[in-house]
Amino acid sequence: MACLAGAVSTGGAAGRAGIDSSKGLPPPEELLAAPGYVARRMHQAYTAAWVRLVDPVLTGPQFAVLTAVNAYPGVEQGSLGSSVALDRSTMASIVRRLEDRGLIVRERPPEDGRKRLLYLTPEGENTLRETDKKARDLDKLLMQGYDRAEQIALLRRLTALTEHWESLVDD
Numbered sequence: 001m002a003c004l005a006g007a008v009s010t011g012g013a014a015g016r017a018g019i020d021s022s023k024g025l026p027p028p029e030e031l032l033a034a035p036g037y038v039a040r041r042m043h044q045a046y047t048a049a050w051v052r053l054v055d056p057v058l059t060g061p062q063f064a065v066l067t068a069v070n071a072y073p074g075v076e077q078g079s080l081g082s083s084v085a086l087d088r089s090t091m092a093s094i095v096r097r098l099e100d101r102g103l104i105v106r107e108r109p110p111e112d113g114r115k116r117l118l119y120l121t122p123e124g125e126n127t128l129r130e131t132d133k134k135a136r137d138l139d140k141l142l143m144q145g146y147d148r149a150e151q152i153a154l155l156r157r158l159t160a161l162t163e164h165w166e167s168l169v170d171d
Contacts, residue, residue, distance in 0.1 A: 049142070054138050063128075066098065066124060067128065075117065076116065077091065077106065078091075095118065104119060106118060
């Protein structure tokens, strides 16, 4: 099996010879060549940065739902999930938590009692405004070292890769 890790190695055998035990062992090269491992590692680092720098209570997915409800006030709950990449049960759980916190309200339209239309509350609008500024500041830190054109290109490639991975499991 060919290993691509040489192109992304953190030091190989020579680096391992001088391991600083206070920093732990480097990842095996085979893992660095596995896109799923790298994606999981990046997600783990992002989540830790979000909790530390943005909000320790409001999660990234909850923020995404608030952002989408703000963009589409009165949207039907079922159709909003796909716009924020959440399955139906996760979306329902997040909406329930946001409603319990007083950040959104769900209204039933008189013509169809099965639907739930979502709206931000004034508290939800304030929370979104405050959190959005911190999230944009985090985005700047995450993209530090890349000029604007590189940022756009990287985000396009990551989006394309995400869409490809999602297509592998679309039902």
